[in-house]
Amino acid sequence: MxxxxxxYLVGAHPKILQRLNETNWEATPGYGCDRYCESAKKRIQAACAAPDADVHFLVGGTQTNTTVIASILRPHQGVLCAEEGHIACHETGAIESTGHKVLPLPSSDGRITAGQVEKILREDRSCEIREHMVQPGMLYLSFPTESGAIYSKKELADLYNVCHRYGIPLYIDGARLGYGLASPRNDLTLPELAALCDIFYIGGTKCGALFGEAVVIRREALKRDFRYFIKQRGGMLAKGRLLGIQFDVLFEDGLxxxxxxxxxxxxxxxxxxxxxxxxxxxxxxxxxxxxxxxxxxxxxxxxxxxxxxxxxxxxxxxxxxxxxxxxxxxxxxxxxxxxxxxxxxx
Amino acid sequence: MxxxxxxYLVGAHPKILQRLNETNWEATPGYGCDRYCESAKKRIQAACAAPDADVHFLVGGTQTNTTVIASILRPHQGVLCAEEGHIACHETGAIESTGHKVLPLPSSDGRITAGQVEKILREDRSCEIREHMVQPGMLYLSFPTESGAIYSKKELADLYNVCHRYGIPLYIDGARLGYGLASPRNDLTLPELAALCDIFYIGGTKCGALFGEAVVIRREALKRDFRYFIKQRGGMLAKGRLLGIQFDVLFEDGLxxxxxxxxxxxxxxxxxxxxxxxxxxxxxxxxxxxxxxxxxxxxxxxxxxxxxxxxxxxxxxxxxxxxxxxxxxxxxxxxxxxxxxxxxxx
Amino acid sequence: MxxxxxxYLVGAHPKILQRLNETNWEATPGYGCDRYCESAKKRIQAACAAPDADVHFLVGGTQTNTTVIASILRPHQGVLCAEEGHIACHETGAIESTGHKVLPLPSSDGRITAGQVEKILREDRSCEIREHMVQPGMLYLSFPTESGAIYSKKELADLYNVCHRYGIPLYIDGARLGYGLASPRNDLTLPELAALCDIFYIGGTKCGALFGEAVVIRREALKRDFRYFIKQRGGMLAKGRLLGIQFDVLFEDGLxxxxxxxxxxxxxxxxxxxxxxxxxxxxxxxxxxxxxxxxxxxxxxxxxxxxxxxxxxxxxxxxxxxxxxxxxxxxxxxxxxxxxxxxxxx
Amino acid sequence: MxxxxxxYLVGAHPKILQRLNETNWEATPGYGCDRYCESAKKRIQAACAAPDADVHFLVGGTQTNTTVIASILRPHQGVLCAEEGHIACHETGAIESTGHKVLPLPSSDGRITAGQVEKILREDRSCEIREHMVQPGMLYLSFPTESGAIYSKKELADLYNVCHRYGIPLYIDGARLGYGLASPRNDLTLPELAALCDIFYIGGTKCGALFGEAVVIRREALKRDFRYFIKQRGGMLAKGRLLGIQFDVLFEDGLxxxxxxxxxxxxxxxxxxxxxxxxxxxxxxxxxxxxxxxxxxxxxxxxxxxxxxxxxxxxxxxxxxxxxxxxxxxxxxxxxxxxxxxxxxx
Incomplete structure (x- = not known):
């Protein structure tokens, strides 16, 4: 068969496994404060051309989405996303479990448009009984979407502009980011994508690692105290170096x-x-x-x-x-x- | 003009106001443990022909919906309701703030059908990756709905049967219950409605009181520790008798x-x-x-x-x-x- | 007997009851957007000598504490308070139900000192594994405390200074504020108290009203979107004028x-x-x-x-x-x- | 140095690493539904002499504690634990983030006694204003405790008896379980420990694995829908086999x-x-x-x-x-x- x-059928890329074998007996500090995490962060900042970005490593996608979204929203805010968005459908209400409504927008292939987002935000701002409704507090996109579609540079820039005009952050779920960037139809480089959002994650689990997702935070206001959120949501791996080692290998020589x-x-x-x-x-x-x-x-x-x-x-x-x-x-x-x-x- | x-434009029915005036100087125990609350509970049990039902008084509708729903659901469960349901639209994500997803069903006039609910529950039970999705844990109906429609006895019985076949409670939001029962098209008595659900509330705020909603709990399992939930959600009025007095008047002589x-x-x-x-x-x-x-x-x-x-x-x-x-x-x-x-x- | x-044994002060009777048939907009609420806000701003403060009316103390505290803290933060503080003991975990730890400080009469608070904040800031612990995000005081003690002007000023040096807001629970201000030992006026905290509430339930607490927000950053929080926590009374009328009477002629x-x-x-x-x-x-x-x-x-x-x-x-x-x-x-x-x- | x-300074036991290498290219189903997880579960059931226990694998300790505790408690309940308990001190309020208060008991070495627990439960049951306080809903113990102490068979049996007399589950955090069982002073076998609680976890992260904790659920009522909670809390590893493989090795030949x-x-x-x-x-x-x-x-x-x-x-x-x-x-x-x-x- x-x-x-x-x-996510098999283990890890052989180079990752080899590095885990080689480093197995080295004693390092815990919780992601080791030299492998440091090195991987530097490589990812370089790959994103974002030397000031904060980079954090988490274990899985649902954990990452929950941690990021709950760190951004205030209690009365929800997250806009496509109706087929992973957070809307397949995370057992993880976002709601942190107190926030997912606000789904209709979509045929998982993409949503700047026009859709602007309409919602404009209506919200002008509504007389606003405070009876959940306030849209951020935008969630998947790149590529759950059904494999990607945003063009123009589409992403338009979405980013709308978000900024209305003062809400844009977050990109990159569980399959590598496959999206590799699409022949894609016209975005990783630095360009990084520059057109406030926070995103580079998926490792589906792209060569045993597990692991790298959160990249570009917007200053979202960086503060992020390690607290990782710990509180159960995402701070004791042997955090396991994440650092994997991403260090993945971003060495463009693997x-x-x-x-x-x-x-x-x-x-x-x-x-x-x-x-x-x-x-x-x-x-x-x-x-x-x-x-x-x-x-x-x-x-x-x-x-x-x-x-x-x-x-x-x-x-x-x-x-x-x-x-x-x-x-x-x-x-x-x-x-x-x-x-x-x-x-x- | x-x-x-x-x-909810004006104060209270004059008989309520009169009783508040008459009882103003009487010293009673706090938190709903007074004789007016006792009397009102008895009258409501009688009006519902449900002598074993528990009755509790809360201040407002959003508070009541949140308290009831959060008391019933386990963390991985959500509440089914019509897409125009009050909890889905106009309560600022109060349900989500307690950790639970609202699961909306399409509806033209706020009513949903037993067929719709059964389809969802059947699909949920047979789904192979169930645990990646929110489990429907209860059903919320409004009687009348937000746009004034009412369920017939047959429709409500069908909904109740489906719920019980699949083991989930049925809860009725009766913010405007009095107006629904008074509809010339209504074929349900209050005792019949009470017998066709597990828990419901009788709205006072919109039906003659200054404020106040009476929760009636019929299902044994839902009665336990309910006063804790009222207190935790901020709904336990220090001068609880204000609620007792109002409902006592409302259910005296069928007012x-x-x-x-x-x-x-x-x-x-x-x-x-x-x-x-x-x-x-x-x-x-x-x-x-x-x-x-x-x-x-x-x-x-x-x-x-x-x-x-x-x-x-x-x-x-x-x-x-x-x-x-x-x-x-x-x-x-x-x-x-x-x-x-x-x-x-x- | x-x-x-x-x-909170009896109803309301007769002047309040009289005003409720007089205004009963007047039709007003709902949700606190009526002229009585407007007038009461103005009177409270004047009494506090804080014309720029935002004033909101809620129904009860637990509801008020929960709404205020959950509106201020970020997910990884907790609230410092005396170990006998109402939020620590007698609110059925209402604060925790919104996701936040209550961080109790030892106290003999419900008062805590600037020294205690500073020690905690200094240790927190210097701790190497800070992110494994809850971050103190605000200070909660009761004035008077649950056992009747009051803070002197000097004590409150010291607490306020510590809070501001470390950048956390100070919130005062004034469930019995009127009785505290009336103490012969008290050396604080209401304007002075208002100026020595960021947000506080003036208790009505125990001080003459049927029910009601008036939240006064002085710090600009805490004002934003507060009505959303009231609604989400179930505290937005449909007939909000009932609160406005009561506080309007209480703050007329110094009642x-x-x-x-x-x-x-x-x-x-x-x-x-x-x-x-x-x-x-x-x-x-x-x-x-x-x-x-x-x-x-x-x-x-x-x-x-x-x-x-x-x-x-x-x-x-x-x-x-x-x-x-x-x-x-x-x-x-x-x-x-x-x-x-x-x-x-x- | x-x-x-x-x-948790280094990687994994060489036998685990070897097995990860050997199985790397095998394609298996995701989310813990693979044959390695099956095999590891069987071995753990056997080691615990608990063939009917449910076994689940999670990634880390905070995640495990949060998932277990939030799956058990109802909204108005808290968890009893020693004041130095890991959940009370060093998990950034993870338990509170799910809405539940941690109820700390004084302790000199992290152990608490049956007498302490009984006193609390008895007082709670007899308190007149119970519903104003958090209800103790379960007991959390660490074995060994955070400072290395262990419970004797007699002490654990007494605690278990109290819990059952009052109807609350007993949960043991076994982050360092292996080291506790290996203590020369220990008089408990793993099957005995398993029989003296309702749910516990066997720590892998600190005992030979790269990461991983095995939750063992003995009490029938706690088994239901547990996979939903794992998924919702972000603990369901896509390549769940990584956990199965590790525990399979650890429980083969008593490693x-x-x-x-x-x-x-x-x-x-x-x-x-x-x-x-x-x-x-x-x-x-x-x-x-x-x-x-x-x-x-x-x-x-x-x-x-x-x-x-x-x-x-x-x-x-x-x-x-x-x-x-x-x-x-x-x-x-x-x-x-x-x-x-x-x-x-x-």
Whole structure:
């Protein structure tokens, strides 16, 4: 059975594992105050061209989103996001558990527009009974979105401008940031993306690490006391160096970028194979997740050798499924899949 | 200027005020442990034909909803409600502030159906990644809804059955309960309504009292330690007797029912006047709130003498506004309005 | 049976009741946006000599403390207070329910010193593992304290200076403010007290009103969006004018001050009677609460005609009880008590 | 520089690292639903002689404490613990951040007694104004405590009995469980400890793992929906197998026990060396943490070659410091320390 089910199927990139082995017996201070964390922070500041940014390492995505969002909002504020945003759907109400409403905006592929955000903020500011409603206090975006879409430089700049005009911070969830940056359609560099938001995180769990997400804080006001929030939310790893070591490896010699690029290349080969077979694709993802709309017999055929993930019903007996590549996808697995797509039932 | 803007414009019914005057100098224990609260509880139990129900008095609606809902849900659970439900829209995220997501269901007039609720609960129970999503832990209904609709006995029984089949409590927000029961279309008695839910509240603020809501708890498991929750949420009035006295008067000789009935009678006269004038009515409210869809010139004409509340834009320059009657609406105000509706521009 | 049990035994001062009667039929906007609230705010600003202060009206003390404290603290911060502070002991964890730790300081009579506060703040600032501990984010004082003590002008100024040197706000719980200001030992005027804190509340519930507390916000940064917090915490009364009317009466012609002064006069007569009888007094309260340490037989004797409140065991079979006067204490009740104290067993 | 500063200085036990290397390329399902987690659960159930217990793996201690405690308490309840309990002091108010008060009990070495707990519970049950105070809803113990003390079988049984008589669950924080069980003074087996509480966790982070804590739930009522709480609190690792693999290794062939035993042996050699030198020891720890009370010159002497951790001032210029051994302490480091203790200034 070959699995394309998700992008967190295996362990870590061999270079990370090797470094964990090499450093295992070194005694370091705890809680992220070690030299590996220091080195990784410097590399990430450099990669973002943001030498003044604060960088913190957390363990997982839900933890990171909760910690960041709860650190920013005041009690009467909520967070704007796309209705398919991870925080709105798949984090068991983690944001609400910290007291804040998630304010979902309609979206077809997980992207939202500056126009949508401005409309909400303008209405809120002019509403006579404002204080009976949750105040939008920040904007959450995913890059790429949960269904693989990315924002163009223009779209992101417009969103950032609206946020700043209304005085709310913009936060980007980069769980799959590497795959988004590697998309052939992407026109944003990492420094450009970093400059067009107030705080974001670089996902490690799905991009080569055993686990780990690197929060990058650019806006001065959001930096204060952030380590308290990490500790309070249970995200301060005793052996914090494990995070430092992993990100140090990922941002040495551009490893993060090269492994994500390769995964996207493989994903686009799969996309083309489906398209050549005449299969419709849900959304226009040019990142590592692909969503073919398959007939029953097609899915049954592929299910014999490949594991994919159910995404949604498409009606008429057809189903949208997700095929995911990652930094760890073996090329021969993709070759096998391409061959089988070509010969599956029409 | 005559105001039909809302149903909390003036003080209290004269009988309540009189009783407050009469009892002013009596020394009683605090925190709702006085004989007036005792008496009021007995009267409410009798009116609900629920001698075993627990009855508690709180000050306002948002406070009551928050206290009840937070007392029922476990941390990973949310509350199902109509998308226009008061807790979803107009309580500044009070429910979320206690850690719980509000799970809105689409609705045209604030009512939701047993079918909608069952679908959600069935999907939740069968979902493979359930634990990544908020668990629906209870159902919130408004009777009447925020736009004046009421549930029939059959509809409520169906909802209650679904809830019990899936093991979640049903809670009814009765901020305007008296006006709902007084609707000519209503086929539920108070005892029947009480028997078709697990917990509900009888609204006093909008139905004759200075302030006050009476929570009636029928389900045994929800009774435990409820006074702690009232205290913790800031709802335990030092001079709790003020609540007891008011509800004692309201449920003596059926005052609550008779004053609400009169308000609905007046509201329906207003409805008929608009209909006779050819004005469309938003929703089918047969309670104390009426929502004419008015042209610009009509609204301008009425605005000269009457205060109503903007509800929503109806397109084509027309606006939905709310005209509200209450236990305190003077008949001559209604007469004046009827006359003016008849002569306003077509 | 004559009750000296607490200061919320009866209804409201007759002038308040009269005004509620007179205004009962007037239609006003809801939620505190009426002319009575406006007028009361102006009077309170004037009484505090703080024309730029924001004034808001809430219903009760726990609600007020919770709303104020949760509006100020960030998630990782807690509130410093005396270990007998009301928020630490008798509010069912209301502060913790909003996510914040109460940080108690040892105290014999409910007062804490500038030295204590400074020590905590200095240690916190210099601690190497600060982020593993809750950050003191504000100071809560009661004036008078729960056991009747008051701060001198010097003591309060010292506390305020420490708070400002370390950048944390000082909040005063004035549930019994009127009785504190009326103490013969008090050397603070209301304007002076208002100028020596950032935010405080003037208690109405125990000082003549049916209910109600007036929050006065002096520090600019704490004013923002305060109405949202009131609404979210369930404290925004639909008929907000009820609060405005009551405070308008209390601050017209100095009623608040004169009725509290009379209550303190009576309390001090009781104190002297106990002292003349040779009874020890717990604490040095010169406000409306008095705490004699009574022998079993003395208490039994007084219990036959008077209701007091158990405060604490004093060992050797003796008990500390509380005798409370209030604005509503009839002089003949005090006379009776004085007579009986004189003749009770030694 | 040789470090005895804490027990999370280095990486993982070599066997764990080896297994992580061996399994790195295997594709497994995410979120703890893999065969390694299954296997580790079975081994832990067996080690606890609790085949019906539920076992869950989390990443760190604060996260585990928060998740467990918030899953158990209702909103008006708090958690009893020793005043030096980790949740009371060093978790940045994580428990309070979930809405619950920590109720500290005085303690000299982190242990509390059945008598203390019973007194609190009895007073709470009989208090007339119970609902104004936080209800004790569970008991938290550390085994060993933060200062290295352990409970005897008798002490734990007494605590468990009190808890059950009053109907509250007992939870044991076993961050250093292995070191406690390995104490020569310990008379509890792991199955006995497991049978004398309702829920506990077996610490991995400080006992051989890179990270990880294993929650063992024995009481039926506490098992329900626990995975939701893990997810909501950000503790559900995408590559959950990393936790399974580590605990699988630790509980294969008793590795967990043997490595902890060795650490305790070394710690006791250090204790004896200090005692032979005439140094007083703070507390009677017979586990892996030792707390000598050192004079200024002694500490200065040792600080030249060894890193220890400041614990508390002991007055008269002396300081209590912590020397910690762990599964990873090299024997030669201990030998060196023993030699230097022998020759340090008197």
């Amino acid at each position: 070959i699995s394309f089910q998700c992008d 993060y970028f090269s492994i994500c690029r390769e995964a996207v290349t493989q994903a686009l080969r799969i996309r083309r194979a489906f398209e050549e077979k005449g299969v419709g694709m849900y959304g226009g993802s040019t990142t590592n997740q692909q969503f073919p709309v398959l007939k029953k017999e097609q899915l049954a055929f592929l299910n014999e050798r490949y594991r994919s993930e159910f995404w949604a019903d498409a009606g008429a007996g057809r189903r949208i499924v997700r095929f995911c590549t990652s930094w760890s996808t073996p090329e021969q697995d993709v070759e096998a899949l391409l061959t089988d797509i070509a010969v599956m039932p029409d | 005559i105001s039909f803007q809302c149903d 609550y029912f008779s004053i609400c009935r009169e308000a609905v009678t007046q509201a329906l006269r207003i409805r008929r006047a608009f209909e006779e004038k050819g004005v469309g009515m938003y929703g089918g409210s047969t309670t104390n709130q009426q929502f004419p869809v008015l042209k610009k010139e009509q609204l301008a004409f009425l605005n000269e003498r009457y205060r109503s509340e903007f509800w929503a834009d109806a397109g084509a320059g027309r606006r939905i506004v709310r005209f509200c009657t209450s236990w305190s609406t003077p008949e001559q105000d209604v007469e004046a309005l009827l006359t003016d509706i008849a002569v306003m521009p077509d | 004559i009750s000296f049990q607490c200061d 608040y001050f004169s009725i509290c002064r009379e209550a303190v006069t009576q309390a001090l007569r009781i104190r002297r009677a106990f002292e003349e009888k040779g009874v020890g007094m717990y604490g040095g309260s010169t406000t409306n609460q008095q705490f004699p340490v009574l022998k079993k037989e003395q208490l039994a004797f007084l219990n036959e005609r008077y209701r007091s409140e158990f405060w604490a065991d004093a060992g050797a079979g003796r008990r500390i009880v509380r005798f409370c006067t209030s604005w509503s204490t009839p002089e003949q009740d005090v006379e009776a008590l004085l007579t009986d104290i004189a003749v009770m067993p030694d | 040789i470090s005895f500063q804490c027990d 967990y026990f043997s490595i902890c035993r060795e650490a305790v042996t070394q710690a006791l050699r250090i204790r004896r060396a200090f005692e032979e030198k005439g140094v007083g020891m703070y507390g009677g720890s017979t586990t892996n943490q030792q707390f000598p009370v050192l004079k200024k010159e002694q500490l200065a002497f040792l600080n030249e070659r060894y890193r220890s951790e400041f614990w508390a001032d002991a007055g008269a210029g002396r300081r209590i410091v912590r020397f910690c051994t762990s599964w990873s302490t090299p024997e030669q480091d201990v030998e060196a320390l023993l030699t230097d203790i022998a020759v340090m200034p008197d």
